[in-house]
Amino acid sequence: MQASEYQVQFGRTLAPVFFPKNVHPVYLGRVLRNRSQSARVVDALKRALYYDKTDRMHLTGDEVAVKNPDDVPYNVDSEILHAILGMEGEAAEITEAALLNDRAKIVDESGDYLWYLALLFKKHDITFEEVFSKNIAKLAARFPDKFTLEAAVNRDLEAEAKVFN
Incomplete structure (x- = not known):
């Protein structure tokens, strides 16, 4: 599946709901601020x-x-660690850019995020096309027609898992 097709298909399962009464804005602000601080670390x-x-x-x-x-060895492949650390940092930068509605910065930081994701995919012989198609297939199993709150809450995890077998 091509990226352009993925962008069309994902919209079918986009949640048209939002429940702001469930989370105080101060709490959300703290979470986002802490995420930004931890991303700098x-x-x-x-x-x-x-x-x-x-x-x-x-x-x-x-x-x-x-x-x-003491040159203590790391227990994880250095490229996988590089991808993990890079994605965490870039995700926070995308968050900041999105909150500022800075389209150019969103594109910039998303490209950096994709670079780290490509590194992770390389280590596991995964393609973007595979991820796109399997994600859409999983969402189709979850939401056969379109997004519903009922299907989002009461997921058939076995049907979703079959997509990856």
Whole structure:
């Protein structure tokens, strides 16, 4: 499935509902602010690990995080870790750009996010087309006709999982 077709198909399952009474805006603001702060820490870690830049490590607030003097090995593939850290940082930047309605920045940061996603996909031999088509198939199993609140709440997880087998 091509990206343009995915963008058409995903709209069929877009939720036309919103329940602002369920969450106080102050709480949502705190969550978004904390996400932004944690993303800066994640970016500092990524810069230190992959760009040999430790200038932002003070953001971690933990001196022990700055150095690995015993050269303790990491238990995860370095490219997968790079993808994880990169996506976390870029997701926060996309969030900030979206809240500011800055289209150019959304495109910019989304491209960066896609780069990290492509890195993760490369490590697992996944294509964007595979993800697009399987996601739409899963959503079609969840919402055979269109989005309904009932189907969103009472999902048939077995039917959805069959798409990935």
